[in-house]
Amino acid sequence: MINKIYFDRLINTIHDMELPYLRVCLTSFCNAYCYICHNEGQEKASSGGLSLHEYDEVAKLLAPHFHPPRVVLTGGEPLLFHDLYEVIKIFKSYKYTVGLVTNGILLDEHTQKKLLESGLDTINISLNSLDREKHQNFYGIDEFIILKKNLEVLDKHFMYPQKKINWVISDNPVFDDEIQKLCVLSQKYKFVISLMFDVNIDSEKTNSLFNRIKKILYNNYGEPSIEKHIKYKRYIEHLKFNNGSIWEFDYLQTEQNKHLLKNNVFCRNCHSENKEICYEGAYALRLFANGIFKPCLIRKDNEVKISDIFPKSNIELEVKYKVLDFPTKLIESLGFVELKRSHQVDKYHIVNKILNGKRTYMRLRNDVINNKMSFDFHQVISDIAIEETEIALNDSDDIDIMGTILEKLNYPFVCEVDKYRMVYRNGDIELVLDTVKNLGKFIEIELTGDEEHESHENLFQLVTKLSLNEKDRIIKKGYPDMILSE
Numbered sequence: 140m141i142n143k144i145y146f147d148r149l150i151n152t153i154h155d156m157e158l159p160y161l162r163v164c165l166t167s168f169c170n171a172y173c174y175i176c177h178n179e180g181q182e183k184a185s186s187g188g189l190s191l192h193e194y195d196e197v198a199k200l201l202a203p204h205f206h207p208p209r210v211v212l213t214g215g216e217p218l219l220f221h222d223l224y225e226v227i228k229i230f231k232s233y234k235y236t237v238g239l240v241t242n243g244i245l246l247d248e249h250t251q252k253k254l255l256e257s258g259l260d261t262i263n264i265s266l267n268s269l270d271r272e273k274h275q276n277f278y279g280i281d282e283f284i285i286l287k288k289n290l291e292v293l294d295k296h297f298m299y300p301q302k303k304i305n306w307v308i309s310d311n312p313v314f315d316d317e318i319q320k321l322c323v324l325s326q327k328y329k330f331v332i333s334l335m336f337d338v339n340i341d342s343e344k345t346n347s348l349f350n351r352i353k354k355i356l357y358n359n360y361g362e363p364s365i366e367k368h369i370k371y372k373r374y375i376e377h378l379k380f381n382n383g384s385i386w387e388f389d390y391l392q393t394e395q396n397k398h399l400l401k402n403n404v405f406c407r408n409c410h411s412e413n414k415e416i417c418y419e420g421a422y423a424l425r426l427f428a429n430g431i432f433k434p435c436l437i438r439k440d441n442e443v444k445i446s447d448i449f450p451k452s453n454i455e456l457e458v459k460y461k462v463l464d465f466p467t468k469l470i471e472s473l474g475f476v477e478l479k480r481s482h483q484v485d486k487y488h489i490v491n492k493i494l495n496g497k498r499t500y501m502r503l504r505n506d507v508i509n510n511k512m513s514f515d516f517h518q519v520i521s522d523i524a525i526e527e528t529e530i531a532l533n534d535s536d537d538i539d540i541m542g543t544i545l546e547k548l549n550y551p552f553v554c555e556v557d558k559y560r561m562v563y564r565n566g567d568i569e570l571v572l573d574t575v576k577n578l579g580k581f582i583e584i585e586l587t588g589d590e591e592h593e594s595h596e597n598l599f600q601l602v603t604k605l606s607l608n609e610k611d612r613i614i615k616k617g618y619p620d621m622i623l624s625e
């Protein structure tokens with residue numbers, strides 16, 4: 140259920156500011172320490188991100204308000220976000236072009252393949268130098284060798300113009316040899332080199348640095364072919380040199396571009412006392428990892444909280460049916476998209492114990508494929524509603540430690556449920572296909588919502604479409620109950 144007052148406030152701001160696209164900061168955490176980083180304006184270490192349900196709501200509701208829908212996933216470092224691939228699939232299912240900005244340190248070949256499989260369209264790698272020592276000084280960590288290897292294999296998976304180097308220039312002088320190294324990289328691995336400036340570099344300095352870089356390029360590689368256009372309210376110049384290297388000059392921080400980014404109803408009427416230091420203007424709608432929509436980096440009075448738009452529910456409505464096989468073709472024809480696969484080994488320490496009048500379950504989960512662990516506490520509210528409280532664990536050692544603590548608290552290990560899981564999603568509804576060791580195959584339909592009539596109807600309409608039989612429905616029994624009664 141949406142709170143229309145807050146939702147309309149957000150939509151009006153998008154339209155009045157003519158915000159060209161959505162920028163989602165999946166996490167505020169990072170594995171590097173770049174000294175110029177503004178963390179997209181987020182407070183440091185403020186949050187690890189939103190739920191998949193919330194991202195699905197955001198993707199669905201905002202898609203009609205960007206023309207065309209485009210999202211850039213960033214952070215902190217977005218590759219640290221545990222459900223990154225699922226978030227990409229969610230945005231793709233609403234027809235967004237999806238881009239990712241990363242420092243590239245975690246971008247190994249396996250990750251690159253998974254990003255492509257999830258549907259990622261473009262990837263930008265922030266880099267300040269191809270010299271190991273300078274890179275270390277800038278990033279605060281010595282991971283240059285790994286990064287270089289990652290850039291080399293990227294060529295196998297991402298083609299031109301899907302991949303860019305965001306060459307981050309602070310007020311350090313520009314070195315000729317650096318430019319030549321970047322040219323070689325661009326030529327050899329078909330990267331576009333996109334120039335980005337530290338926020339402290341003003342319009343005059345931007346223009347003078349651009350001219351200086353162009354001069355070095357022209358002297359070394361001759362006259363390029365030049366294309367100029369306006370993209371996402373920014374003046375962009377593309378320079379293609381005869382040696383095959385491609386450079387992108389983004390005039391975001393120049394006076395003429397400020398005019399483009401502030402020429403809208405909202406900014407024209409802005410009376411912020413900090414308007415003078417607003418270098419970015421109406422650049423993009425940001426969604427921070429702590430759930431705040433931020434239309435511009437300067438003002439706070441135009442922010443909207445996601446929790447005001449979608450009052451949070453942690454109630455899951457679910458129904459489960461035993462099946463002989465999974466009707467995957469039918470599921471896909473109904474518009475469901477596969478989100479993820481996992482192999483979950485759950486160790487239960489409480490099974491079907493009545494606490495405060497509710498059936499209660501407590502388990503330690505180890506998702507072997509995705510390397511995710513959690514400690515989960517569930518209470519059954521009705522035949523279809525479950526209240527869930529979960530906390531992530533760091534590694535399998537945490538599972539052992541938690542197991543020992545539970546034993547000492549007199550909650551001994553009761554049973555294990557070992558299952559392979561495939562998750563499909565269409566809007567609010569998740570379809571979970573489980574193959575459970577010693578029990579067989581099950582389809583679970585899940586909806587995060589409330590116990591209102593409309594939510595019930597959505598669940599049972601899908602049951603009919605999937606031809607699931609009432610006689611095969613599993614009521615008042617979870618997998619651990621079934622294992623124990625075997």
Ligand code: SF4
Pocket residue numbers: 401405406407409410411413414417419420421435436437438
């Ligand atoms: S602070 Fe800048 S971006 Fe924000 S409304 Fe004012 S002029 Fe526009």
